[in-house]
Amino acid sequence: MTGAETRAAERIESDEGARAALQRRVLAVVVAGQVLGGAGLAAGITVGALLAIEMLGSDDLAGVPTALFTLGSALTAFLIGGITQRHGRRLGIGIGFAAGGLGAVGVVVAAVVGSVALLFGSLFVYGAGTATNLQARYAGTDLALPGGRGTAISVALVATTVGVVAGPNLVVPLGRFATAVDLPPLSGPFLLAAAAYLGAGAVLFAFLRPDPFLVARQLDARVAVRAGTDPAERAAPALGAGVVVGATVMVLTQIAMVAIMTMTPVHMRAHGHGLGEVGLVIGIHVGAMYLPSLLTGALVDRVGRVPMAVAAGVTLLLAGVTAAWAPGDSLTLLIVALTLLGLGWNLGLIAGTALLIDGTVSENRAKVQGAVDVLIALGGAGGGALSGVVVAGAGFPVLALAGGLLAMLLVPALFRLRTVPGRG
Secondary structure (H helix, E strand, C coil): CCHHHHHHHHHHHHCHHHHHHHHHHHHHHHHHHHHHHHHHHHHHHHHHHHHHHHHHCCCCCCCHHHHHHHHHHHHHHHHHHHHHHHHCHHHHHHHHHHHHHHHHHHHHHHHHHCCHHHHHHHHHHHHHHHHHHHHHHHHCCCCCCHHHHHHHHHHHHHHHHHHHHHHHHCHHHHHHHHHHCCCCHHHHHHHHHHHHHHHHHHHHHHHCCCCHHHHHHHHHHHHHHHHCCCHHHHHHHHCCHHHHHHHHHHHHHHHHHHHHHHHHHHHHHHCCCCHHHHHHHHHHHHHHHHCCHHHHHHHHHHCCHHHHHHHHHHHHHHHHHHHHHCCCCCHHHHHHHHHHHHHHHHHHHHHHHHHHHHCCCCCCHHHHHHHHHHHHHHHHHHHHHHHHHHHHHHCHHHHHHHHHHHHCCHHHHHHHHCCCCCCC
């Protein structure tokens, strides 16, 4: 805790307008970091599998990059949660993005020297950027009042959209740039990823001050002192229904989304769709994951966390049914299905994140957030890995329908909150 956080807490206690002003500053910094972070995330993942195939000379291990991203992401989410809990958002997020940037540099070096071992190790480290990009959404909520947390989460997700959409569209020019400087063409996107992740880490570390998490923790401690209680004693009961249900919502929506999304390109190619059509469907899907955030975040705040989490389950079910029912050659229906899939994920992530934040206190919040993001990463990895097995054994329609039905399991979980006061 530094003097800056102490002074900020004192100003907020004496003037509630100071809290709103600091929150606006925090969101502006988070937006800048997320635009860069999104570019680093998308540009690298777009060609990770292709680079592995090129270096290995075979597509047998084409799925390894995704697995490595995920494992690196899971480990980093856990570490960032612990670092943030002790030292604040700036250090946790700064280290995470720096690690992702160094991993991207390692991938470029591996491509130059032709080292598969270095490539796989670097991809694992590069996954740190994925976790950090997701963790950064929490930074905007530390000082948000309960009625504005959904909107704060959505601001971070919308900012990520800019980078996520721009990154893949820069693959070709980045490949040309890499060739011009005597680097392998597929290493070009990782040059962008390195610059973007390192830039995001620098922006957040330099400007996310006073640290919003440390300010919020000090404010909570002051409230506890005035009430004659120990803030640490409030941490244990906070890990109740809100945390469990919020985590359940996010994990189930992640599994359903990743499973269906992963196999959609394979399903489309098997039915004669070209790469351009596959790119269109996935591009619209990614847009639906992030672009509706400002609207869905406001709905989570105004309508309530539970109703919007239910809406997420229903939307994902509709996505699964549509994908299962759509003829394989129907581009229009596949677009509808993948749009619903992205929207359902968006609703589930924002509602689940808000539930998680509501169910924690500053004495345990960052650590719990990191642990839950580990489950999200592993759930997505499991969904992606099992999706191919299901399609091979039963077909894409069965996978799509199973994914939608799985998402609906979050509805029974939400009944746990019906008897918890104040959980809307």
